[in-house]
Amino acid sequence: MLHDPAQLDLMFQALADPARRQMVDRLSRGPASVSQLAEPLAMSLSAVVQHLNLLEASGLVRTQKVGRVRTCQIDPKALRAAEHWINERRLSWERRLDRLGDFLAETRDET
Amino acid sequence: MLHDPAQLDLMFQALADPARRQMVDRLSRGPASVSQLAEPLAMSLSAVVQHLNLLEASGLVRTQKVGRVRTCQIDPKALRAAEHWINERRLSWERRLDRLGDFLAETRDET
DNA sequence: ACAATACTGAAGCGTTTACTTAACTATTGC
DNA sequence: GCAATAGTTAAGTAAACGCTTCAGTATTGT
Numbered sequence: 001m002l003h004d005p006a007q008l009d010l011m012f013q014a015l016a017d018p019a020r021r022q023m024v025d026r027l028s029r030g031p032a033s034v035s036q037l038a039e040p041l042a043m044s045l046s047a048v049v050q051h052l053n054l055l056e057a058s059g060l061v062r063t064q065k066v067g068r069v070r071t072c073q074i075d076p077k078a079l080r081a082a083e084h085w086i087n088e089r090r091l092s093w094e095r096r097l098d099r100l101g102d103f104l105a106e107t108r109d110e111t
Numbered sequence: 112m113l114h115d116p117a118q119l120d121l122m123f124q125a126l127a128d129p130a131r132r133q134m135v136d137r138l139s140r141g142p143a144s145v146s147q148l149a150e151p152l153a154m155s156l157s158a159v160v161q162h163l164n165l166l167e168a169s170g171l172v173r174t175q176k177v178g179r180v181r182t183c184q185i186d187p188k189a190l191r192a193a194e195h196w197i198n199e200r201r202l203s204w205e206r207r208l209d210r211l212g213d214f215l216a217e218t219r220d221e222t
Numbered sequence: 223a224c225a226a227t228a229c230t231g232a233a234g235c236g237t238t239t240a241c242t243t244a245a246c247t248a249t250t251g252c
Numbered sequence: 253g254c255a256a257t258a259g260t261t262a263a264g265t266a267a268a269c270g271c272t273t274c275a276g277t278a279t280t281g282t
Contacts, residue, residue, distance in 0.1 A: 069279090
């Protein structure tokens with residue numbers, strides 16, 4: 001369910017916006033309320049809530065409301081899924097380069 | 112220059128689109144021409160070129176034209192930069208959890 | 223009870239995105 | 253030289269985005 005392409009899509013989409021990455025960055029240092037997330041951002045609370053809803057839909061952030069404050073925190077599993085996608089492609093490319101290197105080394109030996 | 116926030120922005124933006132991720136996926140298995148990249152995609156060549164230009168601007172893909180064919184390949188350094196951003200935030204969060212665990216363990220000892 | 227706080231939701235609006243088509247420029251093969 | 257191939261560029265368009273404002277709902281403090 002974490003490798004569901006639709007979920008991956010939502011995650012990368014969520015990470016594409018600088019404001020949302022800033023929110024993730026803030027949350028990486030610890031949980032925060034909506035207002036605390038909004039504080040460093042030059043936009044209305046309402047806009048922040050909209051970003052937050054996207055982050056939550058993407059699975060990157062989980063929230064829970066106690067009384068009137070919504071507390072947000074990162075879900076590291078989701079972050080790991082995005083990380084993994086990139087890592088796989090990079091490794092695939094690098095393995096290819098290695099094989100190519102081996103091949104070139106071998107053909108040089110055949111004098 | 113790889114940690115330039117503007118460049119990071121372009122990278123995540125580039126990765127946000129499914130078609131572009133599919134192109135990166137294809138390129139992770141080896142270099143390809145524009146037409147080869149376009150083949151599995153249900154859109155015009157023109158659209159593919161536009162995506163490709165974005166990928167190149169983001170630094171994720173490098174291309175070189177020989178004769179009339181443009182050959183594309185991944186730049187793993189750029190992939191690593193995106194990977195790194197995510198990894199740092201995830202680790203920061205997980206370290207926080209560890210410290211919290213230690214704290215709870217200690218306070219339990221104080222009977 | 224009343225005011226302040228902490229969000230939430232809907233409507234609207236200008237900008238950006240992801241395409242399309244169509245016209246064009248190089249190369250390459252015959 | 254001529255046609256086919258490979259890619260590029262510009263213009264247009266519909267839909268998605270990132271906001272704003274404003275009006276509303278709970279909850280909390282006095």
